[in-house]
Amino acid sequence: MDLSNLQPAKGSVRGSRRIGRGQGSGRGGTSTRGHKGAKSRSGYKKRFGFEGGQMPLQRRVPKFGFTNINRKEFKAINISAIQKLADKKKLSVIDFQTLFEAGLVQKNDLVKILGNGEITSKLEVKAHAFSKSAIKAIEALEGNAVKI
Numbered sequence: 001m002d003l004s005n006l007q008p009a010k011g012s013v014r015g016s017r018r019i020g021r022g023q024g025s026g027r028g029g030t031s032t033r034g035h036k037g038a039k040s041r042s043g044y045k046k047r048f049g050f051e052g053g054q055m056p057l058q059r060r061v062p063k064f065g066f067t068n069i070n071r072k073e074f075k076a077i078n079i080s081a082i083q084k085l086a087d088k089k090k091l092s093v094i095d096f097q098t099l100f101e102a103g104l105v106q107k108n109d110l111v112k113i114l115g116n117g118e119i120t121s122k123l124e125v126k127a128h129a130f131s132k133s134a135i136k137a138i139e140a141l142e143g144n145a146v147k148i
Contacts, residue, residue, distance in 0.1 A: 075104075075110065115134035
């Protein structure tokens with residue numbers, strides 16, 4: 001092997017035709033871009049949602065209502081689920097970390113305890129919010145409902 005017979009590895013180079021190099025190349029003239037219009041010009045970029053001049057979907061669909069930017073989204077957990085968790089792991093204190101490890105909440109969730117179901121043991125429950133019925137049910141068994 002010497003310099004006279006060097007060539008690229010097989011499959012590493014695609015044989016591409018140069019466009020815009022005159023009529024004799026077979027790809028001159030409009031350089032495969034067709035005639036006129038935005039796509040034939042340099043610097044063309046299609047805007048997101050552009051539908052060729054047709055009224056775009058995001059403008060056709062009606063908009064209504066009100067979105068409160070200050071809304072706090074809570075992950076609701078019933079006291080029945082908390083009782084199951086306490087029985088399963090033999091816990092007396094339920095906090096965010098135990099709920100997270102049990103897979104009931106994600107790490108950025110705000111937790112609200114709801115009063116659906118029954119609680120049978122004295123528990124200290126720590127969460128971001130409680131319903132009135134949940135507080136009543138927890139404190140009926142001399143437990144504690146602590147807001148984080």
